[in-house]
Amino acid sequence: MLAIERLSHSFRTGQEDTPVLHELSFRVEQGEMVALLGSSGSGKSTLLNLMAGLMKPTRGSITIAGHAIEKMSENRLAEFRRTHIGFIFQSYELIAHLTVRENVELPLVFQSIAASERKQRALALLEQVGIRDKSDLFPSQLSGGQQQRVSIARSLITKPAIVFADEPTGNLDTKTEAEIIDLLIDLNENSGITFVIVTHEHEVARRTQRILQLRDGYLLEGYEQDGETG
Ligand SMILES: Nc1ncnc2c1ncn2[C@@H]1O[C@H](COP(=O)(O)OP(=O)(O)OP(=O)(O)O)[C@@H](O)[C@H]1O
Numbered sequence: 001m002l003a004i005e006r007l008s009h010s011f012r013t014g015q016e017d018t019p020v021l022h023e024l025s026f027r028v029e030q031g032e033m034v035a036l037l038g039s040s041g042s043g044k045s046t047l048l049n050l051m052a053g054l055m056k057p058t059r060g061s062i063t064i065a066g067h068a069i070e071k072m073s074e075n076r077l078a079e080f081r082r083t084h085i086g087f088i089f090q091s092y093e094l095i096a097h098l099t100v101r102e103n104v105e106l107p108l109v110f111q112s113i114a115a116s117e118r119k120q121r122a123l124a125l126l127e128q129v130g131i132r133d134k135s136d137l138f139p140s141q142l143s144g145g146q147q148q149r150v151s152i153a154r155s156l157i158t159k160p161a162i163v164f165a166d167e168p169t170g171n172l173d174t175k176t177e178a179e180i181i182d183l184l185i186d187l188n189e190n191s192g193i194t195f196v197i198v199t200h201e202h203e204v205a206r207r208t209q210r211i212l213q214l215r216d217g218y219l220l221e222g223y224e225q226d227g228e229t230g
């Protein structure tokens with residue numbers, strides 16, 4: 001589903017290139033749920049943004065569902081992102097003046113899908129994430145956990161090949177965090193959604209199938225939760 005090969009990235013700050021990621025190689029198979037772990041500044045968000053096509057790597061390749069995204073033009077990449085990639089942000093990134101249902105439908109507005117089908121699909125997803133009764137409210141009328149459920153539904157509406165989440169529970173209390181992780185695990189196990197989740201929380205990582213760990217931009221050996229090396 002996802003193949004990363006010898007991926008490196010540097011940021012240019014003033015006259016200097018600061019290397020942030022060093023020759024990373026790994027794969028994520030369809031239906032996997034992977035936690036990306038590492039201390040602050042280790043390069044987690046940078047790696048996630050590269051994999052989601054939000055920026056171009058300095059070197060190396062990123063292949064999603066058989067497509068080498070680093071080779072795509074900006075227009076093609078934007079289109080590919082809209083149709084193949086879901087993204088969940090720590091801060092939800094919902095649009096304040098749109099209702100919950102309209103927020104979930106938004107990624108489909110750019111595709112030629114009838115309004116009635118958009119609505120149907122949004123309501124089905126809101127049902128699945130447990131907040132169908134909130135569909136006509138605005139984001140500001142929801143709790144943080146509910147807002148993150150909206151953003152999860154929005155990330156799934158295009159039926160993406162893979163969903164990336166950058167600290168999706170970072171703004172939530174422990175109980176709500178556990179509920180959101182339960183939801184993501186349920187979506188993975190019962191709907192087969194492939195997830196890569198950035199987290200600081202070892203508790204979150206403990207519940208995923210596999211861990212990738214970054215240290216200072218280097219990938220440490222991943223390991224399976226049941227103790228087998230992978
Ligand atoms: N746009 C940028 N320009 C220059 N340097 C950057 C930029 N974005 C990130 N960096 C640097 O890259 C390194 C990795 O940052 P990144 O945001 O990927 O870390 P992170 O692991 O997500 O950290 P956190 O857990 O705090 O979110 C940091 O040293 C950061 O300063």
Ligand SMILES: [Mg+2]
Binds near residue numbers: 044045046
């Ligand atoms: Mg980060």
